[in-house]
Amino acid sequence: DSGVTQTPKHLITATGQRVTLRCSPRSGDLSVYWYQQSLDQGLQFLIQYYNGEERAKGNILERFSAQQFPDLHSELNLSSLELGDSALYFCASSATGDGYTFGSGTRLTVV
Amino acid sequence: QKEVEQDPGPLSVPEGAIVSLNCTYSNSAFQYFMWYRQYSRKGPELLMYTYSSGNKEDGRFTAQVDKSSKYISLFIRDSQPSDSATYLCAMSVGTGAQKLVFGQGTRLTINP
Numbered sequence: 614d615s616g617v618t619q620t621p622k623h624l625i626t627a628t629g630q631r632v633t634l635r636c637s638p639r640s641g642d643l644s645v646y647w648y649q650q651s652l653d654q655g656l657q658f659l660i661q662y663y664n665g666e667e668r669a670k671g672n673i674l675e676r677f678s679a680q681q682f683p684d685l686h687s688e689l690n691l692s693s694l695e696l697g698d699s700a701l702y703f704c705a706s707s708a709t710g711d712g713y714t715f716g717s718g719t720r721l722t723v724v
Numbered sequence: 725q726k727e728v729e730q731d732p733g734p735l736s737v738p739e740g741a742i743v744s745l746n747c748t749y750s751n752s753a754f755q756y757f758m759w760y761r762q763y764s765r766k767g768p769e770l771l772m773y774t775y776s777s778g779n780k781e782d783g784r785f786t787a788q789v790d791k792s793s794k795y796i797s798l799f800i801r802d803s804q805p806s807d808s809a810t811y812l813c814a815m816s817v818g819t820g821a822q823k824l825v826f827g828q829g830t831r832l833t834i835n836p
Contacts, residue, residue, distance in 0.1 A: 615767065646823065656768070656812065656826040669823050703767055712758045712814075713824060715767035 616640065619704050619716035627724055631692040634719045638685055638706030644668070645687040646713065647679055651700040662687055694723045727751050730813055730827025739836050743800040747813035747827045750794065754815040756822075757789050759798045762810045762829065771811075772798065803834045 616639035626632055638645050647659040658671035662681035673679075676694075681687040691698060699722050705713035730747045737743055745759075756775055760768035772787040774780045780787045788797040796815075800807055813827040 615769070617767075648826075655828040658823050658825070661823055671823065701765075712756075712760075712770040712773045713768075714770065715760075717767045718765075720765070 615714050615716060617704060617706050617714050617716035619702075619719050621719060622717065623720050623722075625722045625724060626694060628694055628696060630694050630723075631690065632694065632721065634689040634691070634702050634704075634721075636687045636689070636704030636706075636716060638687070638704075639708075639714055642706035642708050642714070643685065644707045645681055645685070646705045646707070647673075647687070647689050648703045648705065649700050650703060650718075656703070659689070691721070696723050699723045725750060726828075727825050728813065728815060728827045731830055732828045734831040734833060736833045736835060737803060739803060739805060739834055741803050741834075743803050743807070743832060743834075745798040745800075745811050745813075745830050745832070747796050747815075748794055749796075749815060749825075751815075751817075751825075752791075752794065753817045754825075756816045756818070757787070757796050758814040758816075758824070759785075759787055760812040760814060760826075761807075762812060764809075768812055805834045805836050808833045 618637040643664040646661045659673040661669040679689045701718045703718045705715045728749045759772040762768040777791045784801045786799040810829040812829040814824040816822040
């Protein structure tokens with residue numbers, strides 16, 4: 614167990630729907646990062662939050678949004694889903710001076 | 725051009741061989757370099773974390789950074805079938821609250 618918890622592990626939904634992915638960081642970590650991993654694109658950075666505030670944005674679509682709550686857990690919201698959004702979505706957390714710790718991911722399948 | 729380039733492989737070697745995995749990068753501001761191991765359908769696991777140029781050893785794993793050439797390597801000695809996984813290099817400009825930029829990942833298979 615890495616200490617980063619992601620739920621759900623698997624999600625199957627239809628095109629056009631909206632889903633919410635949840636992440637609880639390691640105890641004490643203030644930064645949360647979201648990554649998308651697909652077969653042809655590798656790990657793509659989506660967005661980072663630090664202590665509740667958005668810190669950096671990567672290649673995140675306008676249909677996607679995220680937030681970090683006062684208890685530091687984070688949610689990634691994906692709306693108007695398309696087939697191409699099918700991927701593994703990872704959350705990671707970090708503290709100053711070390712690398713990231715990743716969760717086990719949420720596998721999203723859009724049908 | 726991608727900021728971080730990594731040969732996706734696949735790479736297949738016999739058990740006991742020395743494995744060399746490499747990444748090149750274009751952003752000279754990168755100072756922190758990491759290697760992650762990812763088993764199928766699992767989250768990436770941090771293997772090695774290094775700062776600036778030089779070597780770092782941890783058991784059978786050695787990470788090497790050459791900032792002048794913008795080139796990093798991971799060596800695995802006495803490779804085992806359990807080392808079969810995808811290896812991803814990653815790097816960042818700073819520590820802690822800094823985004824990581826990943827390579828594509830190299831799929832490695834160690835054959836018994």
